[in-house]
Amino acid sequence: MKRFNGFMHGVNLGGWFSQCDYSEDRYNNFIKENDIKTISEWGLDHVRLPVDYNLFQTADEKWIEAGFARITQALEWCKKYNLNMILDLHKTAGFSFDKHEMETGFFDSPVYQERFYKIWEELARRYTHFFDGSNNEICFELLNEVTDQAFCKKWNAIARTCIERIRAIAPTTKILVGSYWNNSLAAVKDLDPPYDENIVYNFHCYDPLVFTHQGAGWLDLMDTKFRMPLKSTYEDYTKNTEKYCGMVGNFFNMYDQKAKLDLAYFENNFAQAISVADERGAYLYCGEYGVIENATVEDTVEWYRLISEVYNKHGVGRAAWSYKEMDFGLSDARLDSVRNELVKYL
Numbered sequence: 001m002k003r004f005n006g007f008m009h010g011v012n013l014g015g016w017f018s019q020c021d022y023s024e025d026r027y028n029n030f031i032k033e034n035d036i037k038t039i040s041e042w043g044l045d046h047v048r049l050p051v052d053y054n055l056f057q058t059a060d061e062k063w064i065e066a067g068f069a070r071i072t073q074a075l076e077w078c079k080k081y082n083l084n085m086i087l088d089l090h091k092t093a094g095f096s097f098d099k100h101e102m103e104t105g106f107f108d109s110p111v112y113q114e115r116f117y118k119i120w121e122e123l124a125r126r127y128t129h130f131f132d133g134s135n136n137e138i139c140f141e142l143l144n145e146v147t148d149q150a151f152c153k154k155w156n157a158i159a160r161t162c163i164e165r166i167r168a169i170a171p172t173t174k175i176l177v178g179s180y181w182n183n184s185l186a187a188v189k190d191l192d193p194p195y196d197e198n199i200v201y202n203f204h205c206y207d208p209l210v211f212t213h214q215g216a217g218w219l220d221l222m223d224t225k226f227r228m229p230l231k232s233t234y235e236d237y238t239k240n241t242e243k244y245c246g247m248v249g250n251f252f253n254m255y256d257q258k259a260k261l262d263l264a265y266f267e268n269n270f271a272q273a274i275s276v277a278d279e280r281g282a283y284l285y286c287g288e289y290g291v292i293e294n295a296t297v298e299d300t301v302e303w304y305r306l307i308s309e310v311y312n313k314h315g316v317g318r319a320a321w322s323y324k325e326m327d328f329g330l331s332d333a334r335l336d337s338v339r340n341e342l343v344k345y346l
Contacts, residue, residue, distance in 0.1 A: 001278040003315040004174075004200065004285050006084045006137050009346055010046040010319035011039055012288060015326045017070065018050035018090035019098070027070055031324070033077050038331065039323065040081035042343045047083055048287055048319040049074055050090035050144065053119055057093075061115060068126060075127070079136050086176065086319065087123065088141035088287065092116050097145035097182060107154045116143075116158070117165050128170035140166065141176035141202060141287065149180045149187070156192045163195045176285060178202040183287065188273040193280050200283040201276070205307070206290065207269055208251070208261070210241045212303070215294035216327070221246045230299040231260045266310045274314050286311070286318035290328040297338045301345070308345040320346050 016031045039047060049071070056067030071087070078085050090096075093115050094106030106112045120140065127138055142162055146155050159177050166175060175198065179187035183204040191201055206212040211232075215224050222244045228236070235257035241247050254268065277284035289307060291300045304320075311318055324331050335342060 001274060001315055002283050004283045004317035007046045007285060007317040009044045010048055011044055011330060011346065012048045012319050012322040014050055014322035017055050018052045036077040036081050040083055044346060045084060046086065047078060048086040048088055050088045052091040053093055075130050079131060079134055084137045086139045086141050087127065088144055090144040092143060097147055107151045113158055117162055120162055120166050121169060124166045124169040128173050139174040139176060145182040146178065146180045147182060152180050152190050160192060160195065172198055174198045174200055176200040176202040185269060185273045189276045194282040200285050202285050202287050203273060204288040205286050208237055210237065210245050212291050214292060216292055219245060227294060230303055233258055233260055237261065263306050263309060266307050270310050284316050286316060288321040289318060290321040292327050293334060297335055301338050301342050304342055304345040
């Protein structure tokens with residue numbers, strides 16, 4: 001499979017320009033230059049920067065230069081510390097993965113779609129050549145986490161048009177496209193064949209969800225007091241996934257139900273997406289993966305160790321969620337005692 005050089009080991013800057021209160025204090029202080037320096041010192045090669053459209057565009061579609069200036073500053077810091085960047089449009093007018101943000105209608109609205117295309121044309125004009133003359137690179141991620149499977153056909157068509165319009169400005173910039181079910185591994189196969197040789201199939205991996213999201217208050221059925229060791233039996237994973245995640249299916253049926261989760265789970269989980277990307281000549285990249293702060297630090301390190309074995313074996317690039325706070329923070333104090341070990345697996 002094609003190796004996504006320069007984007008093999010990364011971390012998200014979640015909560016800075018997206019999933020935030022959009023305050024000046026947040027913009028100015030959540031991530032600072034020293035944080036980018038720290039990421040570089042961890043030995044990582046890139047950051048994924050989620051941005052919401054309202055950072056740089058008003059409700060009546062006027063550009064907000066101060067918002068673009070913030071993205072530019074982040075890029076300058078990356079250039080200084082030799083980090084590449086994936087610029088991720090986390091929310092667009094008419095769509096967000098988070099239903100509470102009340103962005104709806106995108107997939108049926110030519111008006112919203114045209115606005116989306118124009119946003120990407122503007123981002124391409126401003127940033128495609130930002131790193132010219134340096135060793136750094138920027139990539140574009142069209143949209144974060146398409147949700148419903150019903151959007152699949154429409155999303156493939158929208159993504160195709162958007163790529164064509166970006167290509168008129170940025171002929172070779174790598175473009176990331178994710179599929180439905182929030183960039184599910186299982187949905188990679190339903191992406192259209194890559195438009196050209198610079199398309200990256202993008203997925204997110206929080207599997208097993210009942211472990212990585214144990215106690216997560218935003219899951220409808222989850223008990224916030226629920227805790228589960230990583231090395232639980234597949235029988236327990238089956239039972240708890242149904243009870244706390246509302247997911248009934250064959251997620252763990254192929255394993256001895258009395259056996260405990262191990263590397264084989266991750267190998268099997270990734271197999272189809274790896275095969276699809278390889279057959280179609282696309283890069284494969286995991287834009288988000290991580291473990292909630294409710295898990296023990298020992299289990300957190302072990303989960304990262306196991307999943308990194310599969311990434312490394314198959315040449316899959318990735319960016320952990322997330323650098324700071326956001327319920328998954330890798331720089332948070334709770335991980336101080338294990339961070340030197342943990343960053344080996346990012």
